[in-house]
Amino acid sequence: MKPTDSTPLLSSASRPTIMIVDDDEAIQELVNIYTLEQGFQTRSCASAEAALEEMRRSFCPIVITDVQMPGMGGLSLCRRLRHGKWPGYVYIIVMTGHDQQDGVIEALDAGADDYLHKGSPPAELHARLRVAERIVTLEQRLRRTLESKAREAASDALTSLPNRRTFDRRLNAEFKRARRFAEPISVLLIDADHFKQVNDQYGHQVGDEVLRGLATTLRENLPREYDVIARIGGEEFATILPHTSREDAALVAERLRAAVDRSAIPTAAGLLNITVSVGVGSLLNRVSTEPQTTLDVLDEADRALYESKRLGRNRVTSIPGAEPRTLLELSN
Numbered sequence: 001m002k003p004t005d006s007t008p009l010l011s012s013a014s015r016p017t018i019m020i021v022d023d024d025e026a027i028q029e030l031v032n033i034y035t036l037e038q039g040f041q042t043r044s045c046a047s048a049e050a051a052l053e054e055m056r057r058s059f060c061p062i063v064i065t066d067v068q069m070p071g072m073g074g075l076s077l078c079r080r081l082r083h084g085k086w087p088g089y090v091y092i093i094v095m096t097g098h099d100q101q102d103g104v105i106e107a108l109d110a111g112a113d114d115y116l117h118k119g120s121p122p123a124e125l126h127a128r129l130r131v132a133e134r135i136v137t138l139e140q141r142l143r144r145t146l147e148s149k150a151r152e153a154a155s156d157a158l159t160s161l162p163n164r165r166t167f168d169r170r171l172n173a174e175f176k177r178a179r180r181f182a183e184p185i186s187v188l189l190i191d192a193d194h195f196k197q198v199n200d201q202y203g204h205q206v207g208d209e210v211l212r213g214l215a216t217t218l219r220e221n222l223p224r225e226y227d228v229i230a231r232i233g234g235e236e237f238a239t240i241l242p243h244t245s246r247e248d249a250a251l252v253a254e255r256l257r258a259a260v261d262r263s264a265i266p267t268a269a270g271l272l273n274i275t276v277s278v279g280v281g282s283l284l285n286r287v288s289t290e291p292q293t294t295l296d297v298l299d300e301a302d303r304a305l306y307e308s309k310r311l312g313r314n315r316v317t318s319i320p321g322a323e324p325r326t327l328l329e330l331s332n
Contacts, residue, residue: 097119113135188281280316
């Protein structure tokens with residue numbers, strides 16, 4: 001390659017970072033000049049081993065590597081990059097001083113995306129880098145789109161909390177883990193009291209604002225990061241409390257109930273107060289009893305929620321065994 005003054009300087013807008021792998025410092029510097037002219041950020045490594053270490057520290061989506069280097073060669077580097085787990089696609093351009101068809105085929109078989117002779121003019125490298133950038137950018141956009149759609153599919157559109165489908169999946173996973181290690185796990189079912197009256201009096205837009213505010217209050221008052229709060233119905237929410245006994249779950253439930261009770265939610269109709277009723281369900285993990293299922297725990301929480309409603313709302317109820325007990329009774 002020979003430098004040229006006719007190559008226009010491109011915009012320094014955000015570009016994929018390029019890793020240059022070559023044991024020849026002169027080639028490294030020359031390729032670095034050409035890539036910088038196009039606005040790319042670059043990193044240079046003198047060996048394939050150093051390149052892999054650098055990739056693990058800081059990912060580069062485009063790699064330009066020499067074929068023949070001391071130690072691990074460029075083709076082995078291609079194979080290692082292809083078999084590695086990276087946060088995005090790695091576009092690999094192999095450079096060599098030889099111009100043999102067999103070498104091109106071998107490089108492509110090893111996982112290279114493109115092949116460039118070291119004697120090629122800078123314009124050819126520039127063109128190939130534009131192709132690399134286009135492919136890497138498209139892959140990144142596709143990845144972001146898929147991740148966004150996955151988040152949307154797992155979340156409730158109104159509150160941004162996990163939805164019922166995500167709740168069920170997480171509960172099944174946590175339940176299996178709790179059964180395996182004989183650990184407690186509890187579920188809370190939480191229902192907004194008299195929510196229909198909010199919609200009837202103020203309209204559904206204000207009702208949506210109330211639900212968003214309620215979701216925020218519940219999420220902010222869960223004691224641990226790994227506790228799960230989800231919206232599973234219109235005005236119904238549910239939590240998963242790993243490593244939590246029924247008694248401790250009832251205390252968490254009371255904390256949530258009290259936080260909602262003292263919070264005024266800002267809406268288009270002004271500050272509104274709302275209360276919640278809560279039911280507690282727990283995995284017993286007793287060898288002498290018939291193994292519980294997630295449906296058993298949810299049914300227990302649902303029956304406890306019904307009791308909270310029947311007893312006047314704005315309260316927590318736990319039902320250990322057959323006899324319902326309220327939080328007040330639990331504390332005595």
